Amino acid sequence: MHFCLTYGLIIFRFILGIGIGGDYPISATIMSEYANVKDRGKLIALVFSNQALGSIAAAVVGIFSALFLPPDLAWRVIAGVGAIPAATVIYLRRKVPETPRYSLLVEGKVEEGCKVLGS
Numbered sequence: 001m002h003f004c005l006t007y008g009l010i011i012f013r014f015i016l017g018i019g020i021g022g023d024y025p026i027s028a029t030i031m032s033e034y035a036n037v038k039d040r041g042k043l044i045a046l047v048f049s050n051q052a053l054g055s056i057a058a059a060v061v062g063i064f065s066a067l068f069l070p071p072d073l074a075w076r077v078i079a080g081v082g083a084i085p086a087a088t089v090i091y092l093r094r095k096v097p098e099t100p101r102y103s104l105l106v107e108g109k110v111e112e113g114c115k116v117l118g119s
Contacts, residue, residue: 009075016082023089024051033099054085 027047035043061081065074 006075009079012079013082016079016086019086020089023093030096030099033101058082 028044031043031047032040058081062078065077069077
């Protein structure tokens with residue numbers, strides 16, 4: 001029984017990792033396009049430091065779940081807590097407008113690009 005639970009957790013975490021892993025480079029790119037020159041370095045550093053905090057939090061949740069919860073509940077807690085950032089990213093990515101560069105160069109929408117820039 002524990003064998004199937006372990007593989008279920010591995011598969012679920014792999015799927016989450018693909019989605020969140022694809023968002024990591026996009027987050028830094030979006031931050032660099034929206035940030036002004038003065039604050040760009042600080043904001044990109046914050047993006048990457050928050051990723052490290054998320055990795056630490058995942059390890060802590062995994063360790064405490066494995067130590068204090070029964071195995072058939074622990075993997076569900078680990079997977080559920082891992083799904084929180086994924087759900088947050090899905091929601092927030094739908095709210096963020098396209099970057100001005102993408103709107104101007106790829107879609108050719110000059111008005112939308114200028115609107116996002118506030119011009």
